[in-house]
Amino acid sequence: MDIQNKIALVTGAGRGIGRAIAMALAKEGAKVILTARSRKQLEDVAGEIQAMGGETLIIPADLSDEKQAREMIATAVRQMNGLHILINNAGLGYFRPVADLKIEEWDEMFSVNLRAVFLTTQSALPHLRHAKESFIINIASLAGKNTFVNGAGYTATKWGLRAFSQCLMLEERQYGIRVLTVCPGSVDTSFGGSGSPHSSKKEIIKPEDIADTIVMAIRMPQRTMVSEIDIRPTNP
Ligand code: NAP
Numbered sequence: 001m002d003i004q005n006k007i008a009l010v011t012g013a014g015r016g017i018g019r020a021i022a023m024a025l026a027k028e029g030a031k032v033i034l035t036a037r038s039r040k041q042l043e044d045v046a047g048e049i050q051a052m053g054g055e056t057l058i059i060p061a062d063l064s065d066e067k068q069a070r071e072m073i074a075t076a077v078r079q080m081n082g083l084h085i086l087i088n089n090a091g092l093g094y095f096r097p098v099a100d101l102k103i104e105e106w107d108e109m110f111s112v113n114l115r116a117v118f119l120t121t122q123s124a125l126p127h128l129r130h131a132k133e134s135f136i137i138n139i140a141s142l143a144g145k146n147t148f149v150n151g152a153g154y155t156a157t158k159w160g161l162r163a164f165s166q167c168l169m170l171e172e173r174q175y176g177i178r179v180l181t182v183c184p185g186s187v188d189t190s191f192g193g194s195g196s197p198h199s200s201k202k203e204i205i206k207p208e209d210i211a212d213t214i215v216m217a218i219r220m221p222q223r224t225m226v227s228e229i230d231i232r233p234t235n236p
Contacts, residue, residue, distance in 0.1 A: 001133060001218050004029035007080045009073070011063060011120060012090030014041030016189035017139060020207035021087055024215050026054040033076045035059045036090060063090055063116035064108065073123035083127040085218065088117040089139040093154040093192045106153045113157035117164065129175040133222050136172070137180045137214055138165040142230060144183055162228075169227050178225040180217050184210055185232045205233050 008025045012018035013034035019041075026032045026049040034042045034056060042058040049056040057079055061072040077083050091113045094105035117138060128134040143151055144158030162181055169179035187205045210231060217226045 001084075001135065001220075001222065003085075003215070003218060006030045006084040007033070007082050008085035008087065009033040009035065009076050009083060009120075009124070010087040010089060011116070012036050013045055014038045016191060017184070017187055017207045017210050018087070018089040019045050020211040021089060021214055022056075023048065024208070024211035025085070026052060026056065028215060029054075030085065031055040031057075031080060033057045033059060033080060035061050035063070035072050035076075037062050063120065064111040066119055069116055069119040070123045073120055073127075077124075077127050082131060083124055083134070084131050085135045085137070086120065086124045086128065087137045087139070087214070088120060089137075090116065091139065091157075093143075093151075095150040095154060095192060097150055098152045101153050109153050109157050110160075113154075114160050114164065117161060121168065125172070125177075128177050129172075132176045134177050135180065135218055136165075136168065136177060137182060137217075139210075140165065140181050140183050142183050142185045142232065145230075166227070169225070173225065176222070178222075178227075180214075180226055181228045182210065182214065183228065183230045185230075185236065203233055203235055205231060 008030040010018050010022045013022045014036040022032045022034055022045055034045055036042055039060045046056045046058050059072050059075050061068040063069045138161055140161045141158040143155045144162040147155055165181040187207055189207055213231055
């Protein structure tokens with residue numbers, strides 16, 4: 001896909017991996033819609049995109065709320081007049097043993113990491129089908145392929161997201177929608193706080209590396225779909 005002038009929506013675009021993806025797509029000439037809860041962070045990213053001469057729109061929304069998630073997509077499509085690329089990146093993790101994990105933490109992870117992806121995707125599908133050549137990219141994790149102590153809730157959301165994403169890929173390819181699941185290892189962001197299983201090594205993956213990989217996958221010709229990518233630190 002030629003990214004120039006395509007309309008792309010990135011969830012969790014205010015910081016970390018989502019911010020890097022939004023910036024990379026804007027550099028390639030996409031019109032980028034930014035969403036997350038923190039308006040200030042979205043405004044900062046939008047400012048950076050506008051400073052590069054890019055076109056962007058911010059739509060603050062709490063994606064754990066069905067109405068806000070669906071309205072966010074409707075507003076984006078209405079204001080930008082279409083949608084070609086949906087990046088489901090927003091997510092969070094609480095890392096504790098099952099014995100200590102709070103129900104509110106479990107529910108929030110499932111609500112944002114999995115349920116919100118269903119909501120945004122379902123709301124976007126008619127528009128992505130209409131575009132004929134379009135993309136859905138879901139940011140899962142290597143935690144969606146592995147298990148570890150303190151990761152029961154988070155890994156369950158990401159294993160679930162990979163399953164959702166792969167079923168979606170099989171359903172939507174006939175409409176020209178390519179679905180890519182990205183599974184990064186530990187990335188250098190503020191994600192997860194002190195309990196997360198992050199490497200303390202300097203060689204940790206940077207958010208820009210995830211963004212560059214996604215740009216490469218989108219650029220592949222329409223006949224070819226890269227459907228899942230693992231991204232690992234070379235020397236963890
Ligand atoms: P991050 O820096 O904490 O960013 C998370 C983003 O998600 C923020 O923009 C946040 O914005 C948004 N978000 C959280 N809850 C939300 C809600 N209820 N509604 C709307 N937006 C919400 O984390 P990150 O490291 O960039 O992670 C991005 C994605 O990559 C996540 O899905 C994560 O699971 C995945 N991942 C991360 C790593 C890693 O090591 N960092 C590795 C593998 C996969 P607000 O708080 O303003 O809403």
